[in-house]
Amino acid sequence: MHELSIAQSIVELAEEKARERQASAIEELELEIGCLAGVELQTLEFALESAVKGTMLDKARIVRHYIDGEACCGECGTRFPTSALYASCPHCGSWLINILHGKELRIKSIVIK
Template identity: 40%
Template structure:
């Protein structure tokens, strides 16, 4: 279940960023998950629920954006929407295409609660 590793990475990056900004906790996190990133939603949710315990993200609201897959055919140069990594080009049937979007798994934004003792 590679979702555990993925979640651990996201939490680490988010906590580093939040600490740099002097945050007490993270109130909201927005994620972009590409459809081609091979993330299984249920496994991800499970890993998330357990991973955020005792971290700055423990009470954070999580917003997830699904990014559809987009590829460019290497033969006919057409750009098309792709659901699976090895789908053929719908225009010429070629299997060799370059993935333009849909591989991402990243933090779009973080909302933090700052320390109040100034």
């Protein structure tokens, strides 16, 4: 499952960062998850819950920031919200758009003990 491997790599990365700082546990993990990141949010939640078991993140508070999709038209420069990677500009109808936000899937911050 795609989401499970994402969850595992989030946990691995967080543990790696914590170990670099000689931490014994992670208190809080802040994640940024874009709506266009291509993950099923509920599945990711589920996968995270099982991925943290027995790790330094076992008792950590996981804070999620969901980022809405925003695109910019490559023809006329109009910025508009989008819930799909492929969308047309609401102003001029062009399909030449650039995604500005929403593809994020990363660790924003970690609080260690």
